[in-house]
Amino acid sequence: EFSLLGYKTIFEYSKIWTGYGNSLFYMVVGTTVNVVLTILAAYPLSRRDFYGRGIFMFLFVFTMMFNGGLIPNYLLVQDLGLLNSRWALIIPNALSVFNVIITMSFFKSTIPNELLESAQLDGCNDFKFLFKVVLPLSAPIIAVISLFYAVGHWNSYFGALIYLRDASLFPLQLILRDILVQN
Numbered sequence: 352e353f354s355l356l357g358y359k360t361i362f363e364y365s366k367i368w369t370g371y372g373n374s375l376f377y378m379v380v381g382t383t384v385n386v387v388l389t390i391l392a393a394y395p396l397s398r399r400d401f402y403g404r405g406i407f408m409f410l411f412v413f414t415m416m417f418n419g420g421l422i423p424n425y426l427l428v429q430d431l432g433l434l435n436s437r438w439a440l441i442i443p444n445a446l447s448v449f450n451v452i453i454t455m456s457f458f459k460s461t462i463p464n465e466l467l468e469s470a471q472l473d474g475c476n477d478f479k480f481l482f483k484v485v486l487p488l489s490a491p492i493i494a495v496i497s498l499f500y501a502v503g504h505w506n507s508y509f510g511a512l513i514y515l516r517d518a519s520l521f522p523l524q525l526i527l528r529d530i531l532v533q534n
Contacts, residue, residue: 361530364530366518366521366526366529367523367526369519369521369526370521370522370523370524370525370526370527371523373437373519373520373521373522373523374504374505374522374523374524376437377437377440377441377504377505377507377522378501378504378505380437380441381440381441381444381445381500381504382497382500382501382504384441384442384445385444385445385446385447385450385496385500386493386496386497386500388445388446389446389447389450389451389454389496390454390481390486390489390493392411392446392451393451393452393454393455393457393458394454394455394458394481394485396408396411396451396455397454397455397456397458397459397462398467399464411448411451411452412448412452414448415448415449421513424443425513425514427443428443428514433514434514434516435514435515435516435517435520436520437520439510439514439515440504440507440510440511440514440515440522443510444503444507444510447499447500450496450499450500453492453495453496454489454492454496457489457491457492458485458489458492461488461489461492462484462485462488462489466484467480470484506524507522507524508522508524508525508528511524511525512525
């Protein structure tokens with residue numbers, strides 16, 4: 352027979368709501384940090400007059416191709432004092448080079464250089480140009496990278512499995528995993 356008893360039982364389990372709250376926190380705060388850092392990295396790299404752009408791009412792409420691995424990442428998080436804290440899931444993955452490259456390409460192809468020159472003639476500095484001109488014109492790419500980051504944060508469980516010990520900080524995925532292990 353059709354029954355909703357399983358849903359009723361799960362939602363009476365108080366840790367489910369804690370997991371939902373934690374997952375929502377990680378998603379909202381993490382996505383905000385990710386989008387801000389991605390825009391702040393991609394915009395200067397998209398400018399032709401940025402000195403050392405090639406060196407910085409090489410460093411970004413190098414870290415995308417070669418990473419330290421799981422143990423050095425764990426040791427870094429431990430040395431930073433982030434173990435068993437909410438920031439252990441946000442700071443180590445604060446920037447995705449792939450999303451920086453996508454955003455940089457969008458800025459290069461969408462924001463014409465003439466727009467910057469005319470804004471500079473009117474007395475606009477770089478930060479004002481970024482906030483008053485570039486960001487309003489970049490709503491599509493901001494929506495895309497926000498979606499990428501939000502889905503990534505919502506679905507991530509491996510970082511929490513490694514860095515968190517306190518069950519009150521677990522995201523929903525680890526709470527559901529614990530329910531399955533208990534059964």
